[in-house]
Amino acid sequence: MALAQPIRGIRDEVAALKRARILAAAVELFYENGYANTTLDAVAERLGVTKPFIYSHFSSKSEILAVICSRGIGSSLEAIDSILPLDISATEKLATISRRFVTAVLETQMYIAILFREEKNLAVTDFRIINDMRRDFDRKLTVLVREGAATGEFHVTDPHMTALAIGGMVSWAYVWYREKGRLPLADVADQMTKLILAMVQAKDTVQAE
Amino acid sequence: MALAQPIRGIRDEVAALKRARILAAAVELFYENGYANTTLDAVAERLGVTKPFIYSHFSSKSEILAVICSRGIGSSLEAIDSILPLDISATEKLATISRRFVTAVLETQMYIAILFREEKNLAVTDFRIINDMRRDFDRKLTVLVREGAATGEFHVTDPHMTALAIGGMVSWAYVWYREKGRLPLADVADQMTKLILAMVQAKDTVQAE
Numbered sequence: 001m002a003l004a005q006p007i008r009g010i011r012d013e014v015a016a017l018k019r020a021r022i023l024a025a026a027v028e029l030f031y032e033n034g035y036a037n038t039t040l041d042a043v044a045e046r047l048g049v050t051k052p053f054i055y056s057h058f059s060s061k062s063e064i065l066a067v068i069c070s071r072g073i074g075s076s077l078e079a080i081d082s083i084l085p086l087d088i089s090a091t092e093k094l095a096t097i098s099r100r101f102v103t104a105v106l107e108t109q110m111y112i113a114i115l116f117r118e119e120k121n122l123a124v125t126d127f128r129i130i131n132d133m134r135r136d137f138d139r140k141l142t143v144l145v146r147e148g149a150a151t152g153e154f155h156v157t158d159p160h161m162t163a164l165a166i167g168g169m170v171s172w173a174y175v176w177y178r179e180k181g182r183l184p185l186a187d188v189a190d191q192m193t194k195l196i197l198a199m200v201q202a203k204d205t206v207q208a209e
Numbered sequence: 210m211a212l213a214q215p216i217r218g219i220r221d222e223v224a225a226l227k228r229a230r231i232l233a234a235a236v237e238l239f240y241e242n243g244y245a246n247t248t249l250d251a252v253a254e255r256l257g258v259t260k261p262f263i264y265s266h267f268s269s270k271s272e273i274l275a276v277i278c279s280r281g282i283g284s285s286l287e288a289i290d291s292i293l294p295l296d297i298s299a300t301e302k303l304a305t306i307s308r309r310f311v312t313a314v315l316e317t318q319m320y321i322a323i324l325f326r327e328e329k330n331l332a333v334t335d336f337r338i339i340n341d342m343r344r345d346f347d348r349k350l351t352v353l354v355r356e357g358a359a360t361g362e363f364h365v366t367d368p369h370m371t372a373l374a375i376g377g378m379v380s381w382a383y384v385w386y387r388e389k390g391r392l393p394l395a396d397v398a399d400q401m402t403k404l405i406l407a408m409v410q411a412k413d414t415v416q417a418e
Binding site: 034036116117119120138155156157158160161162164165166167168169170171172173175176182183188191192194195198199200201 | 243245325326328329347364365366367369370371373374375376377378379380381382384385391392397400401403404407408409410
């Protein structure tokens with residue numbers, strides 16, 4: 001599975017754009033018709049390009065599936081990796097990560113649905129990579145919950161279970177969130193963040209009520 | 210989709226047992242090989258019975274899928290329906306429902322995995338029934354959260370979002386729970402219940418810390 005590369009020049013930008021377009025078309029088709037029922041010809045047709053065009057950006061349909069399936073957890077990991085080392089309180093870290101995590105999930109809603117439906121179709125190595133990413137995320141979130149418990153900011157009895165509960169309530173949002181629903185994405189992120197801070201009994205939250 | 214019937218005599222008990230055995234074999238095969246790749250012949254073979262035996266209990270493979278997919282949400286709905294009318298505090302109701310909801314999810318882990326993978330293979334009417342059950346559950350949980358907020362037991366700003374968050378953190382447990390993992394099922398249920406009560410800022414929880 002090819003991971004995201006830093007973009008350098010126009011050439012790279014164009015390549016990134018083309019990859020993004022291919023992925024977007026594949027996501028639509030995998031989501032609508034399933035992975036097994038979607039050919040690369042159908043992806044090419046939807047884009048109005050040829051199959052060799054696709055092969056110049058992805059080695060196989062299986063690679064496209066792996067990139068799609070890793071998108072949601074990849075964005076969530078980026079969020080936690082960039083926030084964890086900051087010199088701010090555990091409460092601020094958790095609030096920022098929660099907001100970005102919810103946003104990442106809601107923005108990759110179809111990608112996550114495809115991951116759950118098609119994980120059996122992933123190549124074994126890709127499946128392992130994605131599972132390792134998930135475990136990495138849970139581990140880092142557990143570290144943060146433990147940090148907040150150590151500073152006395154959070155009150156939890158089982159940091160690991162708490163991290164799994166946070167991961168679950170946010171990830172599950174791909175099931176019920178509707179883009180044109182009652183609340184815009186930013187409000188959902190705010191509300192979920194509040195609920196997460198309440199769950200760890202972060203001091204400010206409880207006092208604020 | 211045939212819903213669960215009250216069991217009356219030995220005859221009914223035997224029929225229920227046979228249906229349960231067929232479902233258990235189908236769950237294993239759908240989980241291992243996928244719905245599309247599993248024939249009723251394979252289910253019959255795993256059980257050491259004939260295909261007509263299966264047809265005397267289920268009208269089709271599609272009916273079996275529907276019963277499997279509705280199992281988790283069905284148990285969760287039973288829990289909430291039996292607890293909601295009781296004359297106990299909203300906090301006690303939420304604690305009891307949470308414990309039973311977690312137990313239902315963890316006991317039907319494979320059933321839920323199949324629902325997520327195969328929902329596209331459900332007959333349209335079955336898909337609608339299951340979605341309605343989910344919505345019914347979310348609605349009833351929202352009513353309970355609102356009840357607790359009205360009595361001053363809970364502190365939440367958005368009861369509906371809170372219900373969705375509770376539903377998510379519990380349902381997601383099917384992803385990470387391992388039967389031989391660190392904590393036995395009852396302890397997971399206890400921890401999750403604690404986290405849920407903290408999330409709604411139920412008075413006792415916060416004071417107890």
